[in-house]
Amino acid sequence: MLPGLNILISGVFNAAVLFLIAAGLQIVFGVQKIVNLACGSFYALGAYFGITALAWAVKLQLPVATFIPILIASGLLLAVVLGPTVERLLRFVYHRDEHFQLLLTFALVLIFEDVIRIFWGASPLQSNNVYFAFGELPLGRNFTVPNYNLIVIGIALAISLGFGWFLQATRFGKIVRATAENAAMCEALCIDLSKVYVAVFTLGVALGTVGGALVVPAAAASLDMGVELIVDAFAVVIIGGLGSMPGALVGALVVGLVRAAAIWLYPEFEMLAIYVIVIAVLILRPQGLLGKSA
Amino acid sequence: MLEVSDLAVEIQSSEILRGVSFNVGAGELVCLVGRNGAGKTTTLRTIMGYVAPRAGAIRLTGTDLRGKSTLDRARLGIGYSPEDSEVLGELTVAENIELPTWTRRTEKSAHERIELAFQVFPNLRRYATRPGTHLSGGERKMLSIARTLALDAKLLLLDEPFEGLSPAIIPGIRHSVHEIVRLGRTVLIAESELQHVPDYADRIYVMERGEIVFGGSLEQAHCDPTVRRIIGTTV
Ligand SMILES: Nc1ncnc2c1ncn2[C@@H]1O[C@H](COP(=O)(O)OP(=O)(O)OP(=O)(O)O)[C@@H](O)[C@H]1O
Ligand SMILES: [Mg+2]
Numbered sequence: 001m002l003p004g005l006n007i008l009i010s011g012v013f014n015a016a017v018l019f020l021i022a023a024g025l026q027i028v029f030g031v032q033k034i035v036n037l038a039c040g041s042f043y044a045l046g047a048y049f050g051i052t053a054l055a056w057a058v059k060l061q062l063p064v065a066t067f068i069p070i071l072i073a074s075g076l077l078l079a080v081v082l083g084p085t086v087e088r089l090l091r092f093v094y095h096r097d098e099h100f101q102l103l104l105t106f107a108l109v110l111i112f113e114d115v116i117r118i119f120w121g122a123s124p125l126q127s128n129n130v131y132f133a134f135g136e137l138p139l140g141r142n143f144t145v146p147n148y149n150l151i152v153i154g155i156a157l158a159i160s161l162g163f164g165w166f167l168q169a170t171r172f173g174k175i176v177r178a179t180a181e182n183a184a185m186c187e188a189l190c191i192d193l194s195k196v197y198v199a200v201f202t203l204g205v206a207l208g209t210v211g212g213a214l215v216v217p218a219a220a221a222s223l224d225m226g227v228e229l230i231v232d233a234f235a236v237v238i239i240g241g242l243g244s245m246p247g248a249l250v251g252a253l254v255v256g257l258v259r260a261a262a263i264w265l266y267p268e269f270e271m272l273a274i275y276v277i278v279i280a281v282l283i284l285r286p287q288g289l290l291g292k293s294a
Numbered sequence: 295m296l297e298v299s300d301l302a303v304e305i306q307s308s309e310i311l312r313g314v315s316f317n318v319g320a321g322e323l324v325c326l327v328g329r330n331g332a333g334k335t336t337t338l339r340t341i342m343g344y345v346a347p348r349a350g351a352i353r354l355t356g357t358d359l360r361g362k363s364t365l366d367r368a369r370l371g372i373g374y375s376p377e378d379s380e381v382l383g384e385l386t387v388a389e390n391i392e393l394p395t396w397t398r399r400t401e402k403s404a405h406e407r408i409e410l411a412f413q414v415f416p417n418l419r420r421y422a423t424r425p426g427t428h429l430s431g432g433e434r435k436m437l438s439i440a441r442t443l444a445l446d447a448k449l450l451l452l453d454e455p456f457e458g459l460s461p462a463i464i465p466g467i468r469h470s471v472h473e474i475v476r477l478g479r480t481v482l483i484a485e486s487e488l489q490h491v492p493d494y495a496d497r498i499y500v501m502e503r504g505e506i507v508f509g510g511s512l513e514q515a516h517c518d519p520t521v522r523r524i525i526g527t528t529v
Binding site: 171174175177178180181182184185186187188189190191192193 | 342344363364365367368369373374376380382383384385389393394396397398441445
């Protein structure tokens with residue numbers, strides 16, 4: 001029973017973070033029709049920025065309770081700066097071939113990797129003490145769960161519920177859905193597409209940077225984390241279905257849990273297991289588990 | 295209200311419109327009639343800013359629309375109801391109508407504009423909470439026109455509002471369009487069948503292969519040999 005529970009908790013923790021990034025990818029794809037590889041960079045930048053913010057918090061001897069708000073705030077701050085800037089750049093490829101979009105966003109991945117190298121160096125950074133400062137929840141004899149994992153799962157859940165509410169119930173959410181459905185018609189209904197695009201892209205970036213910031217107490221920040229995440233996020237999106245939010249949730253759970261199970265049972269299969277699922281989905285259900293068939 | 299002069303449009307280097315000129319006066323109902331592929335939709339899409347003309351000018355109450363985006367044109371008060379209605383399936387019927395009141399402010403209140411839309415198309419009230427995907431072709435046409443009223447457009451471009459509808463529904467929509475004209479709005483309709491042209495139309499223009507070949511009243515059109523040859527009057 002214990003390995004099972006362990007797999008569950010760490011799998012859901014992975015899934016929670018993956019879902020945030022995949023949700024960002026999905027909404028940007030849905031509205032701007034752009035496959036944004038740079039989502040991996042936003043995640044990595046969020047992580048490094050988060051580490052720096054945490055270091056400041058520790059130096060100023062702020063209480064542990066402030067750490068998570070500080071991490072989230074650092075992610076949001078980063079997104080507010082990065083979102084509109086990068087969106088401005090992407091405007092050049094909105095109506096062009098996917099190749100241009102992939103090339104441009106991949107170029108961004110490489111550029112941001114160098115930016116990280118310049119500011120934070122090439123060796124991985126860690127903030128272990130913070131993780132343990134949150135304590136552990138005893139769940140039985142000899143079995144505890146790190147509180148931090150539970151908190152992040154809770155936050156991801158809250159963010160996804162809030163996100164769903166925003167899209168379903170608010171005026172701006174309705175405008176976003178309408179734009180995703182038919183941008184040309186929306187323009188004739190006086191929707192300022194450029195404003196919607198900036199807002200949606202910044203939201204997508206924020207999901208990435210906040211996701212990266214939240215993961216940093218539990219894992220090291222490293223140069224290749226961005227590229228690694230792109231692979232995972234695409235697995236999530238392929239499994240769940242491109243453009244589908246419930247799909248992102250299901251895909252994130254599949255990837256998170258399978259990965260956790262593989263690490264526990266047969267570490268060599270960690271990546272292989274995910275690729276096998278991705279390939280199976282592509283063959284049997286190319287639109288993804290919850291995607292609309294084309 | 296709307297002056298189109300010498301409009302030429304090329305799509306993928308084939309000439310779609312040639313020397314298209316016509317006028318729609320304030321408060322008028324004007325119909326652009328032509329067979330399938332004559333260039334009616336292209337004309338409306340060019341007025342709406344979706345297609346950039348190679349030559350010619352479009353003026354709205356004297357303002358040259360050259361270089362203006364679709365958004366700018368919508369802000370100036372041009373409403374567009376496309377051929378396939380393009381109702382937003384993500385939203386409910388009521389939300390489809392409310393949306394333009396969120397995005398465009400006019401001297402009329404949002405409430406007033408929404409009420410007007412429902413008043414002209416009272417059937418839509420019953421479907422208010424239905425998703426846009428769950429509508430018949432006729433209901434979609436009505437909703438698409440109702441949205442231009444909620445936008446508070448002064449010039450309405452309606453692409454084939456009677457097309458593909460059962461004869462039982464057409465009189466209802468025709469009545470609603472008449473009401474819109476009586477409200478003082480200016481309306482330009484694209485229509486492929488002469489018999490669908492409302493008898494209260496102020497003027498019709500007949501299009502053939504991207505050119506205007508006739509301009510005049512409906513009665514004159516019925517007697518005109520060119521129009522007869524092209525559209526084959528069945529009336
Ligand atoms: N995007 C496009 N690419 C190539 N050709 C086009 C395009 N749009 C329109 N055309 C061509 O332009 C001509 C006019 O088309 P348009 O849709 O304006 O006609 P229409 O009068 O609205 O016809 P219908 O009654 O069938 O709606 C047609 O020959 C059509 O094939
Ligand atoms: Mg047409």
